Amino acid sequence: MKRILVIGAGGQIGTELVPHLQRLYGTDNVISADLKDEQVAKMSQFGIAEKLDATDANAFAEAVKKHKVDAIFNLVALLSATGEKMPQVAWGINMGALLNSLNIAKEFGCAVFTPSSIGAFGTSTPHDGTPQDTIMRPNTIYGCCKVAGELLSDYYFTRFGVDTRSVRFPGIISNGAMPGGGTTDYAVEVFYEIIKEGHHYTCEVPEDSYMDMMYMPDALKAVTDLMEADPSRLRHRNSFNIASMSFTPKILFEAIRKRIPDATFDYNVDPVKAAIADSWPNWMDDSCAREEWGWKPVWDMEAVIDDMLAAVRKKAGIK
Numbered sequence: 414m415k416r417i418l419v420i421g422a423g424g425q426i427g428t429e430l431v432p433h434l435q436r437l438y439g440t441d442n443v444i445s446a447d448l449k450d451e452q453v454a455k456m457s458q459f460g461i462a463e464k465l466d467a468t469d470a471n472a473f474a475e476a477v478k479k480h481k482v483d484a485i486f487n488l489v490a491l492l493s494a495t496g497e498k499m500p501q502v503a504w505g506i507n508m509g510a511l512l513n514s515l516n517i518a519k520e521f522g523c524a525v526f527t528p529s530s531i532g533a534f535g536t537s538t539p540h541d542g543t544p545q546d547t548i549m550r551p552n553t554i555y556g557c558c559k560v561a562g563e564l565l566s567d568y569y570f571t572r573f574g575v576d577t578r579s580v581r582f583p584g585i586i587s588n589g590a591m592p593g594g595g596t597t598d599y600a601v602e603v604f605y606e607i608i609k610e611g612h613h614y615t616c617e618v619p620e621d622s623y624m625d626m627m628y629m630p631d632a633l634k635a636v637t638d639l640m641e642a643d644p645s646r647l648r649h650r651n652s653f654n655i656a657s658m659s660f661t662p663k664i665l666f667e668a669i670r671k672r673i674p675d676a677t678f679d680y681n682v683d684p685v686k687a688a689i690a691d692s693w694p695n696w697m698d699d700s701c702a703r704e705e706w707g708w709k710p711v712w713d714m715e716a717v718i719d720d721m722l723a724a725v726r727k728k729a730g731i732k
């Protein structure tokens with residue numbers, strides 16, 4: 414990877430992946446692209462930025478040609494809860510950006526990274542120790558896009574030799590850009606709400622829903638470690654289970670209350686999010702990622718809570 418294009422760069426992951434890639438590969442070798450003007454304006458202060466609608470194949474191909482790109486990181490996606498509000502739009506955006514990434518990669522000889530997700534699984538998937546290779550019949554349009562995306566990406570590898578690689582991300586906890594429209598977002602939102610006056614958070618996910626979660630630094634390392642992995646060791650490609658911690662809202666909130674004793678929590682459960690959370694794994698088995706490319710997370714829940722509270726307090730100007 415010498416010249417990297419990140420599409421959907423203005424979102425939760427892109428906002429932190431771009432600086433991570435710039436540190437590893439050089440500022441001038443990373444091109445951030447996003448649909449929104451305000452994101453492009455922000456990103457252009459820190460490196461090369463392009464306004465790009467990734468569903469526009471011609472514009473996308475032009476950007477790849479212009480910047481002599483050899484790796485595409487496709488972060489364009491509507492997340493699970495938003496997807497249920499507009500399934501056709503979600504399919505159009507998620508699959509449109511992916512299909513263009515794959516076709517353009519085939520034409521220009523690029524590698525492709527696209528995140529898959531715990532959302533690729535469904536109610537019939539074994540929920541505890543979810544295996545790498547298992548039943549994948551998701552109940553959401555987001556999940557349908559992820560499964561179709563995994564299959565398409567493997568197809569482009571075996572049929573056309575495109576170097577496609579992917580991980581199934583858990584909910585990502587971070588303190589850069591906020592996530593939006595996801596079922597796991599509560600595990601980020603809570604930190605911003607709980608430091609405000611009143612120290613209260615109302616959660617839309619049921620208190621006993623276990624879901625895999627991961628801190629952003631581990632997620633970023635996973636992406637670049639996988640993309641740099643020796644291809645001869647990869648028995649899988651699209652997509653690897655990766656895991657580091659799993660908890661319920663109740664477990665997380667009790668651990669936060671140990672640091673903020675007057676914190677209070679209640680629930681206003683969103684039935685759509687409840688059904689989604691219930692259909693996803695409680696925890697995934699990530700042994701294939703560990704064996705095939707050395708995946709090894711660093712952060713656990715307690716360390717994440719301390720770091721998140723310090724970071725969001727600093728952002729809010731609270732000592």
Ligand code: SER
Binds near residue numbers: 492585
């Ligand atoms: N964080 C995503 C969501 O909740 C899952 O990949 O939709």
